[in-house]
Amino acid sequence: MKLSWFAIWAGILFLNPVTADCNITSQTVTCEESGKNFSKICTNLFQNVTKLSLRNNKISLKNSDKEILGSFISLTELYLNENMITVLYNHSFCNLTKLVILDISNNHISTVHKAAFAGLNQLSVLNLSYNAITQLDSDVFTSLISLTVLNLQHNLLKSLHIKSSFKLSRIVLAGNPWTCSCDLLNLHIWLMASNVTMENENTTTCTLPNTKEKFSIKMAAIQPADCKTGKDSLENTVTSTSAIKLKSNALLTALTPSNITGINGTHAGLPLVGKSWTFLVGVLGFVLSTTLLIFTAIKCPTWYHYLISYSHRRLEENDSEMSEQEFAADMSPFPTELGTNNEDPIVIFEKSHAFVSGEDGCTEDKDIDSYSTEKSSSLK
Template sequence: EVKCNFTKQNYYLIPADINKEVTILDLSYNQITLNITDTSILQMYYLLTELYLIENSIIILCNNSFGNLSNLRILNICRNSIHIIQQGAFTGLTKLQQLYLCQNKILQLNPDIFVPLKNLKLLNLQGNLISYFDVPQLFHLELIILHGNPWNCSCNLLNLQNWLNTSNVTLENENITMCSYPDILKYYSIKTVPYKAECYSKLPSPITEDLQINFQSISNSTFNSSLNNLTRNSEHGPLGKSWAFLVGVVMTVLVTSLLIFIAIKLPIWYNFLLSYKHHHLEEHEVETYEDGFTQNPSSLSQIPDTNSEDTTVIFEQLHSFVVDDDGFIEDKYIDTHELCEEN
């Protein structure tokens, strides 16, 4: 073992001139923030087995903060101000056995952040602000420390209680790991708090979960196949009946417009036809009509078996169509007595 102790040195950055063969590095009680520069320097100390960053100024644990420390077995980051732990913060720590995150400002933890920790045996989350914690996928975990957090012992914490009671994990300081909410459950341990039957009914059984997963997969496959068929039909098949509906609407509009147009224009045409019977003949039309008879006198002689009297009658009937020069048409309905009185 190669130990290096740099505690209380008021360091703001991890020094880069440390022995590259260091295995135990203690940087506690400094001002280190574990920023990008610090994480790049840490990559050089790939032989580290123990790293202590107690009481520094760390706020965020970024992705791959310890990516090259594959030999690390103990990581202690207690008494900082950590409130955000990114998804891949512990990537590469495949041999880590003890993780200390106590006395920080962690509000919630995604259980997936512990997935890379295949050999973790101890997890210390004491003294944070955690009120809810889902079951982590830590198959080799032996000891967990959770006291000092404001636990909300509603139905959501029932999974954690079942896990603590059925697994081989030991809850340290069980008697002081108490509920803070709701008030009626205060002073109960999170491992022994009594839950109502309604909380158990909200938990899906393994059979129900399998059925739900199978149903979801079947429904998703059915939906996808239906969507693919619809896409193929829309690309290669006919358009369906929507075009017929559109044509029907257009024809209805056209026919209705035509009927309205006819209803408006029909009285005008009717009046025009009535006025056609009272049209006056022009003077040149009368002359043309008379000339037609004078130029063809033979037409009268061609009438068989007619005497002079009949000819005179026909001639008088033909000349009855001639209009007088005054241009007026005699109206038989004018009362002659009234006309004399007016004169």
């Protein structure tokens, strides 16, 4: 039996020559690759490795590294501390379903994506200490159903939202710039309600806003009533703003031409939104014209009175005929006979057209008066 096991391991070593420092026992395969300046995870490792230490290297955990890690399906312990990791992307360890311990401390991690730990159903210990994490989504730990120890000390966290269903036995939160405000209320309530043990409780403090006074996270005077009032006021503000927007949208929808129909079912002639420049120019021209007329009437009363006093009367046909006869009589070169008696003396007179304007506005012809006087004397 021992010979058969030896033959199997010999075959594995022959097919996969390994230069890494790996120790093989009956139950575990441990590979120690620490402090070797690796920029990526090496591929010359046992596929059935159970404990892999890559501490103190220059690994950034890019896509190629994730693919290599995905081949170690038997891995139960992974140590990536003291490397150059800055971001934990989604599904970085999705194939490591048997992983129990994950240490990513002492890196430069600032961002942790929501599904970074997806698939780690057996993970029990997660170490994220000594990084630069500023914010963690509450769903980051949702898939970690077996997690019991969480180490977040010495990051840049000011608040942390944890769901009430999240269960831990030990948590480390010291060394973060926690703020004693309503943003910390969720964590404060969770710590008080759960049976979790917080390590370094005395040094895990929060600072009051605008002050340097520090209090223990568990003992901080964060009143739920005050936070609830602030939250309610914020919700009321959001609700009122939403209601105003809805009313505005409803009014705009009601006034659009597509929603207004005429008697015969045709659309009413309202200007379309975005195509009303012609309508606006017409209205503006009308207003300017009216304003100009009013200004002219006020500043120029003479023209205004002239326009008001002007009257037009159509000439009658009889008046035009009489005017033509009078004009013909005036232009006749010969004197007109005064009667049927041929013995009547003929009076020749010289016409001089001199028009005199009377006071009543009518023109008087002196020749007409002279002619009337001569005729009267001859008849006598």
